[in-house]
Amino acid sequence: MNHYDVIIVGGGAAGFFAAINVAEQNPKLKVAILERGKSGLQKVKISGGGRCNVTHAEFIPSELVRNYPRGEKELLGPFHQFMTGDTIQWFEDRGVALKIEDDGRMFPVTNSSQTIIDCFLKEAQKHKVDILYNHALKSVIHSGKDWLLETSQGEFSATKLMLATGSNPKIWKLLEQLGHTISQAVPSLFTFDIKDERIKDIPGVVALDVEVKVVGSNLWSEGPLLITHVGMSAPAILKLSAFGAIELAKRDYDFEIEVNFIKQSLDDCMEQLKTLKHDLAKKTVLKSSQFELPKRLWQKLVLASQMTTETRWADLTKFQVEQLASQLTKAVFHVTGKSTFKEEFVTAGGVSLKEVNFKTFESRLHENLYFAGEILNIDAITGGFNFQNAWSGAYISSLAMSISDEVD
């Protein structure tokens, strides 16, 4: 049986980051990654539309954690130890420069996820990490001082074991057998399917700053909203899908949202419309788009407010003013399902956070068993935060895993 000091199962973002750091911090340790695929880092490859949104330019831990619907409390300590600035420095020290985009997302300056993959492969080789592809973990037991692993290609033993297998239900089952609690897995970061005349045939239209609420709940978010071929997307929706992941799954993705397209109260909007009725009297409402809304969206909302294409501002009835104000500030849409957000998607759920010591990312139930990345019940909104969770957990656990118990 092959013995390693440290075995990391899962050659994804967290697995590679942990393995490289362990091997670098303690070159005496024999370190291996066991990866089920014929290559690793597949999600890194496709991440951020092939550009890899590595992290986010948010440098205050208490602000950073607010992007994690699950993990907010637990990540505060770890982020004081290793967070976005450290990630940038880590990559920079290894020749990978990152750049910040206007919305705070950070990418390699090459705009290619391959840069990150090349860096990891080079570093793993430099620090003599064994990467064993086509090795799927089948079972794991703790025997004496060692972890015994059965894989699709033979047995291994390890003094310290990290599971960084992402959202793999089979590994969660194995962990349940080891006594761990697994929070139910549900999708996060998805777009909303909506069939509605008001958004039909206007894909690509963006309302820059809206407020969205889920009717009958406390869930709400704000930000840009994009109209797509099948419904709505962009941060206002994606944030809601992340913070509402569990609630929306319970509702079987059938619910209503209320959109305030102009982030004003109904009353304020009515007042403004009354002024416009006076100021633009002779103009047609349809053609005089207001509130900095895209023209095509304005027209859809006007037509949904009991007006024709010819209605002039001066002719607006009180009822029509109310209708338009209502469409602008509290338009209700029926969501009938969800679609995958192609740039990034994650799973909410995983190893219960109560059972993990966040000073080391070690299991509280089993000594020398560590976790990092999406295997934990941690996930974030879109923007580079999910990778930051992987980097932070992997780095902090690597400090613990690199401490050798052996006496020279």
Ligand SMILES: Cc1cc2nc3c(=O)[nH]c(=O)nc-3n(C[C@H](O)[C@H](O)[C@H](O)COP(=O)(O)OP(=O)(O)OC[C@H]3O[C@@H](n4cnc5c(N)ncnc54)[C@H](O)[C@@H]3O)c2cc1C
């Ligand atoms: C399309 C897409 C785009 C994304 N873009 C971004 C982005 O730009 N920025 C961002 O922050 N986040 C992004 N994410 C989320 C991010 O990719 C994940 O949060 C991150 O990859 C989690 O890292 P991980 O190492 O925990 O898991 P993974 O990257 O999923 O790696 C787990 C690894 O474990 C292996 N494995 C699983 N089971 C076994 C087993 N039994 N034996 C051996 N190996 C096993 C898998 O094959 C895999 O290689 C994106 C996700 C998707 C799907």
